[in-house]
Amino acid sequence: MGSLLRIVGQRLALGFLTLVVVSFVIFVAVNAMPGDFAQAILGQGYTEEAGDAIRKEVGLDKPYFVRYFSWLGAALQGDFGTSFAQASFTAYAGTGTGSGLGTVAAQLAPRFENTMFLATVAATIAVPVSLVLGLLAALYRNTIFDRVVNIFTLSSISSPEFFMAYILILLLAVLNPLLPSLSNIFDGMSFADRLNRTLLPALTLTLIVTAHMMRMTRAAIINLLASPYIEMARLKGISPMRVIVVHALPNALAPIINVVALNLAYLITGVVVVEVVFVYPGIGQLFVDAVKNRDIPVVQACCLIFAGAYILLNLTADVMSILSNPRLRHPK
């Protein structure tokens, strides 16, 4: 177990380093985009003078490196700063500053909660469905059922997300008004309401991630079915279902867990388009807003959340696959 902890520690340290590198890459990328916050905010009203005033208010007048390292210094202490919009508003409005936006962290917190809620609902549907489909596809491999499942999941993963979203809206909201096409959840909504409004985006995400997990489950299990111990089990006269669930599945867990973790991370980071289409107030929507306005502190924080989700879920996957494999659990 000691070695496992060491691995986790190492991976966390590496992950942390990755985040710093990511933040630098994002910073460079956002700055490389044409235009800046002042131009985006002022639009047609842009004049050198007004632009410079705004740049000064939000600190864009300082050199790149000074800006990056002062941001990094604060971020390392857990302070993600204030969004440009807020900083500029405070200066803009003169005395009145009652926007209640506060810091980037305060702005992100409720959005993050919403995004996690959506990801959780999607995962609750997607993971069991794809595992069961994968098992059944392995069990009835090369039958009509297997082909249909494959074709369906592969075509849904191959379509762009917004297209799947619109198809679902057409089928479930316009032609058969079962679910709302708007997912504008808000505080104080009952859980049932919230779930009802989250269902369409969650289903869209489910369609997007199912194929990957289902195909991996199927492949991992079929791969094992050729092993001698499976043949032994079959010779003992055990039912095919039991062979797969009890004998094959535990040994196929490592790759399946890996791909599940990867897809869970995608449920958090891949929501940008889905949130915009369904008007779901999560991080993705905020992220699109922030990129459009070149609001670097918000973009940075969003990217760090996305990167963090990937790193943590990958780490979890590795730990789980070590735990699921006795040989790795007890190295010689």
Added chain:
Amino acid sequence: MTEFSRRGLLKTGAAASVLAATGMPAVAMAKRGGTLRLGLNGANSSDTWDGRTHSDAFMINSAHGCVFDCLTEVGADGTLKGELAESWEASADAKTWTFNLRKGVTFHNGKSFGADDVIESLEMHTAEGAKSAAKPIVAAITEMKKMGEHQIQFTLAAGNADFPFLLSDYHILMFPAGMIEEGIAKGIGTGLYSVVSFDPGVRFVGKRVEGHYKGDSAGFFDSVEYIAINDSTARMNALMTGQVDAVNRVDTKTEALLKANPNVAIFEVTGNQHFTFPMLTNNAPFDNVNVRKALKYGINRQEMVDKILQGHGAVGNDHPIGPANQYYASELPQLEYDLDKAKFYMKEAGLTEINVDLSASDAAFTGAVDAAQLYQSSAKGAGININVVQEPADGYWSNVWLKKPWCACYWSGRATEDWMFSTAYESGVPWNDSYWENARFQELLLSARAELDSAKRKEQYTEMQSLMSQEGGTIVPMYANYVDAASTKLANTGTIGNLWQMDSSRMAERWWFA
């Protein structure tokens, strides 16, 4: 009601209260009740109740249209009437204005409304560091004198006959004095609907104020729910599936689908919003008035309305005054597509061909690049060779507009002629995007500003529009309609405001569930 002209009301605002009391006949049929749910674009997570910062549909509809009031209001039919002001009177030189405020009005927190609130709310716009879009309006006031609890006198730096009109601007909202910051933080106004909840960039919910001073003449919904839907497809979907009762900015590409839905009706008005191609008239060849004239006859305006706006607009006449302006000169000769005339003016200029670059990007307006290409092909026959330069959308307003000799641009228009002209066509102003300098125009601009006589003003503004149309350096190919859509369950008086989208942002006040 027809005997009152909007201008006639200006000088003696007392008539305004008479108008407000009589009300529109159609309103008598209005029914109270229900929740108005609107899907609006233009929402940002940085939105606040501070009127100085408002610039897009979501906050203008929420603040100006629900929670807050101004001193004056432009009715759906274009007449100016009192909102928090009951009446007003000007001195002969239009420099001193006395406003009588409505009595018995209270803010949503119970504070009563009076002259102090007006003074403090106006001072917000000129406060140190404040960058209000309405600053020029308020900065023109040299003195604000409280004559009594409900009377206030403004002295202007120079006479301005439009002053009461300008006070209806959606930035100039009335906040409670002594608690401006709290008013901004919580949204405390005197409007028909008080704030129940506000989540910036996401949602606003308001509740009808009982015992409101507008009484039964306006505000027929029990509550309103405005939902931020910036994505246009999502907005159309929300209306189609009945999750909202109305949406703004109908996407003309999917308009046919909306029309096919029997539960949805499109409503559109031609306002002052217009698209332009300004030339820097201090640059060759645009400094030559005959070249400008040749270019004016080389453009097919109707084709642009049909193809770029899909018919949702009207042809322009190379001046920035639109049908929502009171002195819009509809009788001016319309500039037509006429290549012979274009050739004639080229001959006058001593040219057989004109070679010019036209910079365009969809940042200027949707379809700007296509519009430039249409222009290119329509002008070709006269020997005018337009080279369309496609510019990047990012930084368009800082790198192209006002910099490149000829480019595409748009204006949402202004409520008054003077405001529009002095924003973009007055000699020496920073946004004079055609470097338009004309002595006669400038003279008329100054004299019309302080002219209280409506007939004389009409003459002056007509001459100014004619000057721009004939010689100006800006091509105005078209006015773009405000195209919105609503559920057929909603009803209105039949007159829809054209100052802004969504019945001039006042659907919550003027519409009801039939």
